Amino acid sequence: MTNLQSSTFNLQQPEPTLDARSHAGRIAVAMPHSDVPGAEAPPAELLRRDLRLPELSQLDVVRHYTRLSQLNWSIDTHMYPLGSCTMKLNPKVNDAIAAMPGFADAHPMQPAADVQGALAVVYGLQRTLAEITGMAETSLAPLAGAQGELAGVLVIKAYLESRGEKRTTILVPDSAHGTNPATASMAGFDVVAVKPQPDGDMDLDALRVALEEHGPTVAALMITLPSTLGLFDRNIVQIAEMVHAHGAQMYGDGANLNAMVGQVKPGDLGFDVMHINLHKTFSQPHGGGGPGAGPIVVKEHLIPFLPSPHVVVDADEDERWKMEDGSGSGRPSSIIHPPSSATYRLHDPERTIGRLGAFHGNFGVLLRAYAYISSLGPDGLRAMSEAAVLNANYVQARLRGAYDLAHDRTCMHEVLFSGRKQKAQGAKTLDIAKRMIDYGYHPPTIYFPLVVEEALMIEPTESETKETLDAFCEAMLQIAAEAETQPELLREAPHNAPLRRLDEATAARKPVLRW
Amino acid sequence: MTTETRPVEARPLVTEPHPYIPLTPDDRAAMLATIGVASTDDLFTDIPAAYRNPSINIPDALTELELLDEMRTLAARNRTGSDYACFLGAGAYHHFRPSLIDPLVMRGEFLTSYTPYQPEVSQGTLQTIFEFQSLVCELTGMDVANAGMYDGASALAEACLMACAVTGRRRIAVSERVHPNWLAVVQGYAHGRDIGVDMMPHPAPGATFVLSDEHACLAVAQPDFYGRMSLDAASWGEAAHAAGALFLVAAEPISLGMYRPPSEYGADIVVAEGQSLGVSLSYGGPYVGLFACRNDYIRQMPGRIVGRTADLEGRTGYVLTLQTREQHIRRERATSNICTSQQLIALSASMYLAALGPRGLRRVAELCYEKAHYLADRIDELAGFRVERDEPFFHEFVVRPQKPPSEINRALIERRIIGGLDVSDAIHNRMLLCATELNTRVEIDALVEALAEVSR
Secondary structure (H helix, E strand, C coil): CCCCCCCCCCCCCCCCHHHCCCCCCCCCCCCCCCCCCCCCCHHHHHCCCCCCCCCHHHHHHHHHHHHHCEEEEECCCCCEEECCCCCCCCCCCHHHHHHHHHHHHHHCCCHHHHHHHHHHHHHHHHHHHHHHHCCCCCECCCCCCHHHHHHHHHHHHHHHCCCCCCCCCEEEECCCHHHHHHHHCCCEEEEEEEEECCCCCCCCCHHHHHHHHHHHHHHEEEEEEECCCCCCCCCCHHHHHHHHCCCEEEEEECCCCCHCCCCHHHHHHHHCEEEEEECCCCCCCCCCCCCCCCEEEHHHHHHHHEECCCCCCCCCCCHHCCCCCCCCCCCCCCCCCCCCCEEEEECCCCCCCCCCCCCCCCCHHHHHHHHHHHHHHHHHHHHHHHHHHHHHHHHHHHHCCCCCCCCCCCCCCCCCEEEHHHHHHCCCCCHHHHHHHHCCCCCCCCCCCCCCCCCEECCCCCCCCCHHHHHHHHHHHHHHHHHCCCHHHHHCCCCCCCCCCHHHHHHHHHHHCCC | CCCCCCCCCCCCCCCCCCCCEEECHHHHHHHHHCCCCHHHHHHHHHHHHHHHEEECCCCCCCCCCHHHHHHHHHCEEEEECCCEHHHHHHHHCCCCEEEEHHHHHHCCHHHHHCCCCHHHHHHHHHHHHHHHHHHHHHHHCCCECCCCCHHHHHHHHHHHHHHHHHHHEEEEECCCCCCCHHHHHHHHHHHCCCCCCEECCCCCCCCCCCCCCCEEEEEEEECCCCCCCCCCCCHHHHHHHHHHCCEEEEEEECCCEEEHHHHCCCCCCEEEHHCCCCCCCHHCCCCCCCEEEEEHHHCCCCCCCCEEEEEEEEEEEEEEEEEHHHHHHHHCCCCCCCCCCHHHHHHHHHHHHHHHHHHHHHHHHHHHHHHHHHHHHHCCCCCEEECCCCCCCCCEEEEEECCCCHHHHHHHHHHHHHHCCCCCCCCCEEEEECCCCCCCCCHHHHHHHHHHHHHH
C-alpha cells in the first residue's frame, strides 16, 4: 500500500501540471474533418515538425481547472480587503451581458454601421464617466490602469509640445503607486519625488520648493486622490492652483475614485487629466490579474490629443443630455436608448497621441462598467462611496486600540495601519497578514505605501455587511492579542492554507519558469 | 466651479435596499455611533464644502430585469458572426470556442481574485500562469514566456522597447507588413521614449531587409497583415543579427499548429495576439498578448512572471518571481509600467490549448488553411476578381475585385455575410478575406455566389 495516492480532491495534495497529467492519445475536444476539397500543402520548409502540447481527456481538463480554482481565494469566496484594489462585489449580471452574442461576437473591424449597439455603449460610457468626474471628455482606449496613466501623461506631453514648451519633469509624491514613476519614465520624463507632511497631506512647502527648483521644466504633478494613505488631501485646491501657476498640469491617479464618486468631482478640484480603473470603482472582476481597463478623462484643452479611436455621434446627441423635463437641471431619461437619428462612428482626434492597442479598448470591460453604473444611477453611486467610506471608518474605529494608525484622522475608503507595535512584539506585518488567512480573511495590502513603516492597508468596500465587518474586526483583534502573547503563531502562519509559506528567494535565484 | 451644489441631505440616499450596498439604516446608526460622529457627512469634512455633493446628470438606476432588457435591445443592434457568415479577420479571428472554457474560466475563484500577491491562497492562479508560460514556450519554440501582455500590439511595442534596452540602441526597424494598428501602437510607445522608428519596405522574395548598426531590432509579422507566409524569414533573422539587432517576430497562434515556430528561423522575441485561442471577439477586447524570448533576455523581459518553488514542508508551489524588474519595486527604473497580465484571458487560452492538444490545434490550423484556399480557388474562377498569390498564405489573402470593396461589403451584409476588410487605403481597391474552421462549405459557396452576383 506504499504507493497509495490520495484522490485528486485532497486539498493537501498538489495538482499536477497539465504536462504531468498528459497522456499521448487523449483529447478533450475533437475538431471536425474538412468539408472542402483538400488544398495543395504549403512548402515543406514552412511546416512544423513537432508540437508538444499536453493531451488530456475532457474530464481531466475539467477536473484540473476546477481543482486549481479551489486553491484560490476570491471575492466570491472570502472577504478580500485589499487596500487600493477595491475588491467589491462583481455583479453576475454584468458577465451575462458581456456574454450576449450580440456583444461577444462583434468583430472589431466591422464597419460602424453594423455595430451601432456596441458604439452606443462606448459613447454612453464616455459621456457618463466625464459627467461623474466633472471632466470634458473620456477616452476608453487604454487597456489597463497603467496604460491609462501612460496615455494621460502622453496627452500632457503632446499638449505641451503643441505649445512649443519643453517640459521634462514630473513631480510624484513618494507615497505614489509604483506605476506612476514607471509611467512618467516610459513617457520620457524625469521623476522628482515630493514628500508628505506628518498628517498625510502633501507638504505645500516641499511642493513649492520643487516647483521653484524645477520651475519651467515641470510638466505635471501626478497625484492620487484620495491619496495612497487613504486620506483626502485637504489642500487639493491650493495644490492645483500652485501647479497651474507654474504652467504645469494636474494629473489624477483615479485608483481611489471609489471614495469620491458622487461626493465630489475631480474636475471641479482642478484636475486636468485623470485615469480611472474600471476594475476597481466600476466592478470589473480582477480575474487574478486582468483584464481591466484604464479610461482617461480630460479637460477641454486636452481633447484634441486623446488616444485613437474615440467614438463620436453624428446626430445632435448632446440634445439628449439636456433635461427632458424642461427644467434644464435634471438628467436624461436614458443613456441606453439613443434617438433613432443618432449614428455613432469611430474618430481619430485631430492631434491624437495615437493607438494604445490593436482595436478600441477592452470592450468587454467597458460593457460591465456601463452595466454597473446603470444599476446604481446617481443616487446609488453616491450611496456606494458613502458606504465605502463609512465601512472603512468603522474598521478604523474598531481596530484603533489594537493597531497603530498611520494617521489619526478620518479616512476615506481605506484605512492605513502600521504594524510597528506588533513588530516590536515579535510579529511583523507579513506575519499578521499570513495569520489572517487562518481566520479566513484574505490579507490586506501590506508594505504599501512604502513611506509607512510596516504598512497594513484595509479597504472593506461598500459591498460587505456589518456582520462581516464585525467578524473581520474580531479576528483582527484576536490576532493583535496573539501577537502579544504568542507571536510565533503569527510567524509560522498560515497553518490552515493549502500551502505553507513559499520559498521566494530560491524561486528568484534559480528561476524555473516552465515545465 | 461650474457644478451646482445642493444642500446636504440627512435622509439616506437610497431609500430602498440596493443589492450592491447592504448597509441598513440600523447598521448605519450603530456604526456612526461606534465611530463617534453624527452623520456620514462628518466623514467627508476633508473635502472642501463648496465642492461637496455635485449634481450628477445620468439616468436613474435600473433593476437587473430592466438592465438586461435594455442591453438585449442594444446587443440586437449589432450584426455579428453569431447570425452572419463572417469572413473578416485582420488581426481578430472568428474561431470555435469549446464549451468547457466559459464555465471553467468564469468560476468565481478565478474570476474574482486579485493578482496573486499572497501565494498561499492563490495557487490556482499562479499554477495556471506557470502553465500558460509553458504552453506559450511550446507553441513558439522559445525558452521563456511571461504571464501575458495587454494584447498583441502592445506586446510588440514592449518587445521593441526591450530590444532597445538589450542593445542600448535607440532606433527600431519595423516591417511595413505588420498590422497597421500594431504599427501605430509601436510608434506611440516609441515616441514616449524618444525612440526612432523606421518603416521597412517589404523585400522582394529572395531578398532581405537592409538594416544599419543603429537598429535595436527588426520586427516582422509571419504571417504578415495580408496573410502571407514568407519563405525568407530565416534570412531576415540573419540580416538582423548581422546588424547586431534582435529579430522580433509577431506570430499567429493558430498558424503555429502547422507552421514551424519562429525559434527555428532565428527569432529572439516572439509576440502574438492570443485572441484566436478560445477568446471571444468582444468587439476588440479584452485580449491577451503572448510574449516569449530567449533565456538570455529574461531579466529585461516586461510583465509578470511566475516561477516554481516549494513551501516550508517541501510541497511544490508557485510564486510571482523576478519582481525586481517590475514597477512596484524598481519604480521609474522598471522594465515597463505594466501591472497586469490579462490573466483571465490567458487562462482561456491555456484551456483552449489543453482542450485541443497538439492534434486538435493542428486540425484547426489545417481547416483554416483548407477553407481559405478553397475560397481563394473558387474566387479565382469568378470573372472580375483576382486573388493575389505571389507568396504562400495561411488563412487570409488579398483579393482584387473590379468594384470597390466597400460597395461589395454593403451588398454582402444584405445577404447576411460579413465580408473582408477593405484595405484600399493601403493597396488600391483590395479586400482582405479570411476563412476559419467556422466557415462551412455552404457559407463559402454562398459567399462566392454572392460575389458573382455583386459583380454582375
